[in-house]
Structure formats: structure tokens, C-alpha cells
Amino acid sequence: MSTLWTSEVLTDIALRISTDGAIRFWDEDEQGNPQELSNANIIRYLNDFLPAVGIYNLPEEGIKGIPELAMVFVFENRVEKINPRQFESLVRKVLDEAGYAKVNQLMHFKKSKFYGKDVLLSVQRIEGRTLLRDNNSSSFGFFLNGYVEIASDKVTEIMSYSSLPGNSYVWNDLISHRKYLTPALEIRSGDRHFRDFVANLSRDAEGALSDQAFERLQIVIGYLCHRFHQESQRKCVVLMDRLEDDNHIGKSNGGTGKSLLIRCLSEVLNVISLNGKAFKRSTEDRFALAGVTEAHELVNFDDASERFSFESIFPHITGDFYVRRMRENPIAIPGDRAPKIVITTNHPMEGSDISHRRRQILVEVSSFYRQLLESEGKTPADVHGGMELCGSEWSEHDWNEFYQFIFECIQIYLKKGLPKHNEQSETYKRVQLIRRCGSAEMLDALVEILEQVSASGEEWFSEQFYAVTRSSVPQCSQTDATLLGLLKDVAEENGYLFNPHKNGLIDKQRLSGERWNRWVALGLDQSTKKSGGSYQKDDRVTVFRISKDGGAVEKNALELLMEQS
Incomplete structure (x- = not known):
């Protein structure tokens, strides 16, 4: 990104200063020599000269909404922030370019009056100007020779910055140092x-x-x-x-x-x-x-x-x-x-x-x-x-x-x-699941269980699931709760429904009738409760079903309820 105040821009400003006496803030004698600078000259410097050069203070929203001032250089609706040293350098270069080096010499002896902190705060503010920003329906491309507007249905030809809409301006650091040439021929x-x-x-x-x-x-x-x-x-x-x-x-x-x-x-x-x-x-x-x-x-x-x-x-x-x-x-x-x-x-x-x-x-x-x-x-x-x-x-x-x-x-x-x-x-999905499961072996074991439970349409006990998983993956170190959570995650990622008849929630059922017989046949009657002691008939245990569509699960759950009633 090049600076806005190029030699061409400085020459343009210098020409206006040399041809428009109203811009000049100093007084001259009959021979054209600049006179000593007074407070009246300083006021004209602030009110007339600096705005003509393009130097302003730009109010900005600071931290917590408190306004702050940024000193800027403005040329043809393009704006560039400048610091105090650049401010002084810009003024000096413009005066030298316009042929008024003697004015620079006079200002040097009253430097604080023209470049000091109090002066910086007294520079005129830009009022009523807004930054041209992209909006919900369009974007803008900024180039050395102008700008284009991009909408969903069109891209404009290059337009001059002097024609920016709504009294707006553009930050110079957003402008490319290259030109955009509206294509005359379709690109091969x-x-x-x-x-x-x-x-x-x-x-x-x-x-x-x-x-x-x-x-x-x-x-x-x-x-x-x-x-x-x-x-x-x-x-x-x-x-x-x-x-x-x-x-x-x-x-x-x-x-x-x-x-x-x-x-x-x-x-x-x-x-x-x-x-x-x-x-x-x-x-x-x-x-x-x-x-x-x-x-x-x-x-x-x-x-x-x-x-x-x-x-x-x-x-x-x-x-x-x-x-x-x-x-x-x-x-x-x-x-x-x-x-x-x-x-x-x-x-x-x-x-x-x-x-x-x-x-x-x-x-x-x-x-x-x-x-x-x-x-x-x-x-x-x-x-x-x-x-x-x-x-x-x-x-x-x-x-x-x-x-x-x-x-x-x-x-x-x-x-x-x-x-x-x-x-x-x-x-990618598999890699993410392997990370969550801890190993490819664990993921494959869970997928196999999901396929088996879904294909059978049968109800599984959570204790049954824990035993099968630990048998398939001997190095398993996850807790029961973690394993059940992983099963739900893997089911969701692979398009399975966990307990669809319960909207994915835990299902607790009593160990009675056919369910108790299955519990015993699986050898789970020898397992120990977390609270201590072995499971007994009519105890409540956690069960789940897996389905690809949920229909078979709802039917089987209804059949089970009828069996137990």
C-alpha cells in the first residue's frame, strides 16, 4: 500500500496554494516576502490552509463508544491516517513544492504554534462524512484508478473516487496499488x-x-x-x-x-x-x-x-x-x-x-x-x-x-x-470420531454394536453393552457413562437413532418377565450395582434400542409393554 500523498498529489495541492491567495495564511509585503506570523495567521492556518491541503481530524468511535480523534489526510474522498511527524512533513513539503520555503523558515521559530499538541486538537473535524463500507447486498473493490461495486447480479465499470455516493470516503490502505481494467474481451x-x-x-x-x-x-x-x-x-x-x-x-x-x-x-x-x-x-x-x-x-x-x-x-x-x-x-x-x-x-x-x-x-x-x-x-x-x-x-x-x-x-x-x-x-468424520473414542479399535467396536442392535431390532441392556465393549476392546479405560455417551455420538454421526421411542433419552425398565430371563441368560445377574450388591428381579435397569428409522423400535417397545401388562 502506497501513501496517499504522492508527488502528483502534492503538486496538485501546491498549484492551488500558489494560485489561490485565500488559501495562504501568511501576509506578504510589496515585494512578496512573507511577514512575521501572528495569532491571526495561526487562525487562518487552521481554518483555511489545513482544510485546503486536506488535513482534518476525523472523529472515530473508540473503546466503550467514547469518541476519539484521528488526524487524517484527505484527497478526492480517499483518507489516510497521519501521525504528528507526518503532519509536519506534509505541510513542509506542500509549502516547498509551492515555492514558499521562507514560510517554512518562519514557522520553524514558532513550531509549537503550528505543530504542537494544542494545534493538533484544534485542526478542523470532518463532519457528516461516512466511511464507504460493504453492506448486506453489495461489496466494493478499490483500485488505483477507481472503484467498482459488486452486487449479486452485476459488477460496475470502474468509477472515480470523486463520485463516491452519499458524501462518503474510503481508507487509502484499502486501495490496491494496481489498476483494474474493465475487460474488453472474455478471458481465454x-x-x-x-x-x-x-x-x-x-x-x-x-x-x-x-x-x-x-x-x-x-x-x-x-x-x-x-x-x-x-x-x-x-x-x-x-x-x-x-x-x-x-x-x-x-x-x-x-x-x-x-x-x-x-x-x-x-x-x-x-x-x-x-x-x-x-x-x-x-x-x-x-x-x-x-x-x-x-x-x-x-x-x-x-x-x-x-x-x-x-x-x-x-x-x-x-x-x-x-x-x-x-x-x-x-x-x-x-x-x-x-x-x-x-x-x-x-x-x-x-x-x-x-x-x-x-x-x-x-x-x-x-x-x-x-x-x-x-x-x-x-x-x-x-x-x-x-x-x-x-x-x-x-x-x-x-x-x-x-x-x-x-x-x-x-x-x-x-x-x-x-x-x-x-x-x-x-x-474426516471417521478421524474426528477416532479422536473422541480414543482409538480406531474402539470406534469400530461401537459401529459393530450399532449395526448388530439395529439389525436385530432388539432391546439391549446398558450393562450388556459395557461387557461386550470391554470384551472387544480389552484396553478400554472409559467409564460406563463415557462409553454410553460415545455410543450416542457415534450413532448420531452414522445416522442411527438412539432410543427414538424416548426421543433419545435414557430408558429405564424393570427386570421382570422375559426381560429378567434375558438378564440371567446373559450372566448379568452376577454383575454388581454401583451402589453395591447384585441385581435382583424387578430392579430397574437402563436399556436402549437402535434404529435407522425408528419405526421398528416403536413397534417392539409397544409389544414389550403389552407383554409386561
Whole structure:
């Protein structure tokens, strides 16, 4: 990002100063020499000269809603924050450029009157101006030669910043240092480097392009590039390597293009990348987010480890974005202006309950580029014209293709919104369940029990389940309550219904009639109650049924009730 006050801009301002006497705050004698500066000159300096140069104070909402002033330089509706040193440097350069170096000399001897703290606070404020922001139905792209508006059904041609709507302004650090040229011709298929790159990230396990995965990734890119928060759709995007089998659990492969994708998005977003490996529950640094400012639009936790503390960023995903800095009071970026969050990782994220899932949008990335590197030694640059994606060798044509694809992604997101459900591959689901169960052996034992109980349509005793599980998995160390909870989790993930006749709740029945006979036949009459002593006839015990549709369970439960009545 280049500074707003370029040599061309300074020349333009200097020309206005030299040709418009009303702007000049100093007095001159008959020979044109500037006179000593008085308090009246200082007032004209504040009221006339600084606004003509484009220097103002901009009221901003600070911490806890308390207004703060930020000194800014404004040119053609573009705004850039400046500090006191830059303020002085800008004034001096403009005066020198306009040919008034002697005025600078006079000001030097009254420096505090023109550049001191009291003066900074007395600079005129910008009133009635609003920052041009993305909204619910549109987004804006800012370029060196103007801006475009992206809506779900159109992308405008490039427009001048002087034509910004509604007396609004744009932060200069959001403006690309490149130009956008409205395409005169349709981009050839062979030149669609970025589109092809995203398509390769969306290939399935057999290497074929998955249209569903491609659209999902487009929607996620559009979501990240849309600088607006819908309160109900605030999510953290998780870009993860697609696992081909559960043998990759705990292994760090990478090389799939996830980080490269985020680096490309930094061409249209203000991105801050943080070390995802360092963000762990046990060693979490309270100041890990210290570098995040309100200017950032995307926080990238790059290459997160298996131990990434996802729960620690819950509040940042759905609430205000709190930032702690060493020896400073914490600051809160309001939720509607908070940066979005993306995590790149080679591992499934810890946690799969509703609190985790409702805050995540998972995108599994193809291993296309990693396999290509391993088999042929080729990098993404080799695949895409021998040039680094979004690199210095790209032509204007390549950049236009990139921008057009980003606009297309935003349009698709504006039309469809984020996916309602997290689509996960079967391998990903299995890996998550293995983590929760503690081993693949335990997961397989639970799945086998679910299949058996469902197929038979019969009622099982919980004690029967515990005995069978521990027999199948001798190293089992989980408590009875944990095992039953795991069975419910595995049932839900695999499409089974646990006690559907009880809406998933525990079912307690008396050991009477046929049920007592089954209990004895299974040898459970020798088992011990948690309260001590053995089970007796007519004691109440926990039972469950499993079904794929629930119908057979309800029928059998009714039959049992009739038998016992």
C-alpha cells in the first residue's frame, strides 16, 4: 500500500496554494516576502490552509463508544491516517513544492504554534462524512484508478473516487496499488490461472473436479472477501487437507495450496498471518493477537497444529474482537468491524459439538498439488504458466482474471450465503470420531454394536453393552457413562437413532418377565450395582434400542409393554 500523498498529489495541492491567495495564511509585503506570523495567521492556518491541503481530524468511535480523534489526510474522498511527524512533513513539503520555503523558515521559530499538541486538537473535524463500507447486498473493490461495486447480479465499470455516493470516503490502505481494467474481451480458458488453481483445490479423491466442492470454495472466498458481517453468519473458515484415510492421523503433510490461497487473497484484503502452531491451550500467549488492528480484514492462523485452542477464539468469532497488548489496556474492535478469521491446518480441529460446529465452515482441500510435487516435482508455479500466483511476473491480463474471479465468488456468496451445514468427507468424520473414542479399535467396536442392535431390532441392556465393549476392546479405560455417551455420538454421526421411542433419552425398565430371563441368560445377574450388591428381579435397569428409522423400535417397545401388562 502506497501513501496517499504522492508527488502528483502534492503538486496538485501546491498549484492551488500558489494560485489561490485565500488559501495562504501568511501576509506578504510589496515585494512578496512573507511577514512575521501572528495569532491571526495561526487562525487562518487552521481554518483555511489545513482544510485546503486536506488535513482534518476525523472523529472515530473508540473503546466503550467514547469518541476519539484521528488526524487524517484527505484527497478526492480517499483518507489516510497521519501521525504528528507526518503532519509536519506534509505541510513542509506542500509549502516547498509551492515555492514558499521562507514560510517554512518562519514557522520553524514558532513550531509549537503550528505543530504542537494544542494545534493538533484544534485542526478542523470532518463532519457528516461516512466511511464507504460493504453492506448486506453489495461489496466494493478499490483500485488505483477507481472503484467498482459488486452486487449479486452485476459488477460496475470502474468509477472515480470523486463520485463516491452519499458524501462518503474510503481508507487509502484499502486501495490496491494496481489498476483494474474493465475487460474488453472474455478471458481465454488457458489464461485462467487463479480459477484453475481454485479448481485444483476442489478435486475429489480420484482427481476429478468436484463441482460441489468448487462452488463451496468459491462461496467461502466470497464470504472472506465481503467486508460485512451478518450477525447470524459469523463463522471461522477452516481450510484443511483432505485426509485419504485415517492412517494420516497426527501426520503433518501440507503442500496442498492452502497458505498460497490466503497469500493470494491478501491482494484484495488486509491480512495478518499468525503462527497457528504457537496458538495452543497449554502455552497460549495472551498477547498472540497484539498485532491485530481495526485496519485488518482477515486474521489468518497459519498451519495450526492438532492442539490449536479453537475455544480460545470463540468470542472473537461471534462477538467483539478483543486485543491485548503488552503494557496497554485491552482494546475491543466492535463486532460489525471485526476482522474475519481463517485457519489453515493439516489436522482436524479439536471439538465437534454444536458450539464448535456452529462457529466453523470447513473446507477440505484436495491433495492435487502435494501429489504433483511428490510424483513429478512440480510446484503450482510450474502448473500455472511458470509464474508464481499473484506474483511480480503476472500481466495486467492475469490480474484482471484474478479480480474478476474474486468478484464472481463474492456474487455467488451474495446470492447463496454460507452453506447451512458443514459438509465433511467420510474420512474426516471417521478421524474426528477416532479422536473422541480414543482409538480406531474402539470406534469400530461401537459401529459393530450399532449395526448388530439395529439389525436385530432388539432391546439391549446398558450393562450388556459395557461387557461386550470391554470384551472387544480389552484396553478400554472409559467409564460406563463415557462409553454410553460415545455410543450416542457415534450413532448420531452414522445416522442411527438412539432410543427414538424416548426421543433419545435414557430408558429405564424393570427386570421382570422375559426381560429378567434375558438378564440371567446373559450372566448379568452376577454383575454388581454401583451402589453395591447384585441385581435382583424387578430392579430397574437402563436399556436402549437402535434404529435407522425408528419405526421398528416403536413397534417392539409397544409389544414389550403389552407383554409386561
